[in-house]
Amino acid sequence: MNATRSLNCKNVTKKYGDKIVLNQVNFTLEEGKIYGLIGRNGAGKTTLLSILAAHAPLTEGEVLLDEETVWENTNALQYICFSRELNLSAASPLWNMRVKEYLRMAAIYFPFWDQMYADKLIKQFELNTKEKFGKLSKGMLSMVTIIVALASKAPFTFLDEPVAGLDVVMRRVFYKLLLEEYTLSGRTFVISTHIIEEVSDVLEEVLIIDKGKLLLKENTVELLEKAVEVSGLSEVVDKAVNGLDIQCVETVGRRKHAVVLLKEDETIKEEYDVTVKPVGLQDLFVAMCGNEA
Amino acid sequence: MLENLNQEKSIYVQISEMIETDILRGILLEEERVPSTNELAKLYAINPATAAKGINILVDEEILYKKRGIGMFVSTGAKEKILARRRSEFYENYIKTLLKEAESIGLNREQIIEMIQSSK
Numbered sequence: 001m002n003a004t005r006s007l008n009c010k011n012v013t014k015k016y017g018d019k020i021v022l023n024q025v026n027f028t029l030e031e032g033k034i035y036g037l038i039g040r041n042g043a044g045k046t047t048l049l050s051i052l053a054a055h056a057p058l059t060e061g062e063v064l065l066d067e068e069t070v071w072e073n074t075n076a077l078q079y080i081c082f083s084r085e086l087n088l089s090a091a092s093p094l095w096n097m098r099v100k101e102y103l104r105m106a107a108i109y110f111p112f113w114d115q116m117y118a119d120k121l122i123k124q125f126e127l128n129t130k131e132k133f134g135k136l137s138k139g140m141l142s143m144v145t146i147i148v149a150l151a152s153k154a155p156f157t158f159l160d161e162p163v164a165g166l167d168v169v170m171r172r173v174f175y176k177l178l179l180e181e182y183t184l185s186g187r188t189f190v191i192s193t194h195i196i197e198e199v200s201d202v203l204e205e206v207l208i209i210d211k212g213k214l215l216l217k218e219n220t221v222e223l224l225e226k227a228v229e230v231s232g233l234s235e236v237v238d239k240a241v242n243g244l245d246i247q248c249v250e251t252v253g254r255r256k257h258a259v260v261l262l263k264e265d266e267t268i269k270e271e272y273d274v275t276v277k278p279v280g281l282q283d284l285f286v287a288m289c290g291n292e293a
Numbered sequence: 294m295l296e297n298l299n300q301e302k303s304i305y306v307q308i309s310e311m312i313e314t315d316i317l318r319g320i321l322l323e324e325e326r327v328p329s330t331n332e333l334a335k336l337y338a339i340n341p342a343t344a345a346k347g348i349n350i351l352v353d354e355e356i357l358y359k360k361r362g363i364g365m366f367v368s369t370g371a372k373e374k375i376l377a378r379r380r381s382e383f384y385e386n387y388i389k390t391l392l393k394e395a396e397s398i399g400l401n402r403e404q405i406i407e408m409i410q411s412s413k
Contacts, residue, residue, distance in 0.1 A: 034340060175338040183331040183341055201304050201339040221343055225303055273397075278302070 004031040005079065007052065007070075007156055007188075011061035014047055014212075021047050023212040024061075029190065031155060034182055036203035036220070037192040038281075040289055044212045045192040046085075049158045052190075053082030065156075078111045081154035085161045086141045088133055099136070099144055100129040110152040118151035121177070125170075138165030146174060150181055158190045163199075171195075175202050200224075200281035210289040220281065227284045231257045232274035240272040248287035259287035304339055308347030313356065313375045316367055323372065327357060327365045354378075 007029040014022040022044045029035060039045045050056035052063055054070040054077055062069055065076040088094055094102065103122075107113045122129060125143040136144070142165035149159045163171045179202065182189060193199055200206070200220060208215045216223070230241055234256040245261040259279055262268075268276045279287070302310075315321045328336065333344040348365060351357040356371045368374075395405055 172338065176335055179331075179334050179338065179341070183334060201337070201343065204340045204342050220340070221303060221305060221346065 005066055005155060006030050007080075008064040008066075009048075009052060009061075010064065012048075012051060012058050012063065013060040014044075014051060014056075015059045021212050022051070022058075025209070025212075025214045027207065027214060027217050029156065029188060031188050032186045033188055033204045034178070034202060035188070035190045036196075036199060036206045037190055037209065038194065038196055038206060038285055039192075039209040040194065043209045043289075045209065046160055048209065049082055049160055049190065049192060052156075053077070053080050053158060055082055055084075079154055080156045080158075081110055081149060081152035082158040083145045083149035083152070083160070083162075085164065086133070086145055088136075088141070090134065092133075095134040096132055098130055098132050099127065102133070102144065103129065103147065106148045106152065110154060112153035112155075114151050114153050117153075118147055121147045121150060124173070124177075139167065139170060140165075142166050143170075146177075150177065153185070154187070156188045156190075158192075160192050161194075162191060163193065163195055171198065175199070178202065196282040196285055197280055206281065208285060208288060215288060224278065224281060224284070226262045227259065227279040228262060228268065229257055229259050229277045229279050229283070230268055230274050231255065231277075232272070236272050237274055240268050240274050247284070248290070259284065304337075305343050305347035305350070308333060308337070308339075308344055309350040312347070312351060316356070316371055317375060321367055323367045323369050325367050326363070327367060329364055 009025055009027050009029075012022055012025045013020065025048065037045050037048065047056065051058045052070070054063065054072070057071070062071075064070070065073075065079060068076045070076045070080065086094070103118060107115060107118070125140075125147070127140060127143050127147070131140075133141075142162060145159065146162050149157050149162070163174055166174060175198075178189065178191075181187070191199065191203070203220045205217060206220045206223065207217045227247075230237055232240075232255070234251060234254050237256040237258055241258045241260050244266060245263065247259045247261060249259075250257045268274065312321065312327060316323075321327055327348075330341045330344040330348055333339070333347075334341040337344070348357065352359065352365070354374070355368055356374055357365045358368050360366055391405070395401075
């Protein structure tokens with residue numbers, strides 16, 4: 001692969017009957033970045049990834065790899081890997097399958113598959129591949145999805161909640177493996193998660209979706225530099241944040257907290273006796289998407 | 294470099310400050326290679342682009358310089374440069390906040406000076 005590719009999500013809408021799950025979603029993913037897709041439960045994260053990887057049809061719009069649609073396009077799809085979160089029940093066809101057989105299928109399915117890398121990861125995770133899926137713990141299921149994603153070597157790789165079942169030590173191991181593979185290969189990764197704080201430093205860009213809409217797609221560092229929490233006496237805070245892009249306000253007695261996104265050249269003036277603090281990605285996300293809680 | 298990254302400052306600012314502090318403490322010596330962006334990324338589990346941003350601040354200030362194909366090195370005189378800048382920023386970073394806090398709790402200048410003189 002020489003030229004850098006891009007994946008284009010154009011006006012994508014997905015409806016299940018009357019229910020709108022994704023609403024006019026537009027963005028472009030460039031090759032060579034780690035993106036984070038964050039949103040609350042039911043925001044549409046998994047649906048969006050399924051559509052980007054052409055695992056599911058869309059209602060309106062299109063997904064293009066460069067100029068080509070990905071839908072039913074084996075040429076485009078060889079560059080995309082969507083490693084789904086495995087949630088198994090006894091009724092699932094995977095229940096009695098051994099991990100080994102599943103990985104063998106992945107090796108056939110993904111044209112850039114790297115078996116040596118897969119073997120190395122299996123060893124590192126101490127995963128017993130002779131085990132049947134029905135016997136695996138949540139953490140081990142996460143490891144299988146991570147192994148498939150990393151070893152697929154697909155230029156665009158999507159991981160859906162990769163760390164959900166992992167303990168804190170294994171999560172750390174995963175972030176390091178991801179960064180290692182990323183720096184060696186320059187592949188594009190999209191990671192959907194709701195464990196936000198610890199992953200925020202890994203993400204070059206973040207996409208926030210809420211109720212099927214894309215709220216923002218921005219460079220993580222630049223976004224966090226604009227986000228501040230202003231607190232103090234209610235009236236003074238009101239004056240200090242007047243006219244700014246206020247994401248969320250909370251009042252306790254005379255005290256008020258406001259989370260604002262500053263535009264370029266905007267600052268909280270020193271003349272106001274308020275406390276101005278930086279806001280982490282998780283708190284910013286809650287301020288933007290937690291309104292009905 | 295074992296400090297934990299926190300939220301008070303941007304990660305890249307923390308990366309550049311940590312490298313500076315390592316230079317001041319003699320953990321990194323002048324004309325010695327500093328960890329690469331990929332090494333920093335892995336060490337702190339941060340995006341390499343963010344680590345690069347931190348390194349670039351120090352390159353702009355000529356505290357680090359690039360040897361093509363080898364990596365980033367600590368410039369000669371880096372330690373003196375960092376000390377000079379930190380001294381010049383001392384008023385802005387420490388004295389100003391100290392005076393603001395003193396004013397809000399009703400301490401006057403004489404009382405502060407007395408505290409400074411009586412502290413060891």
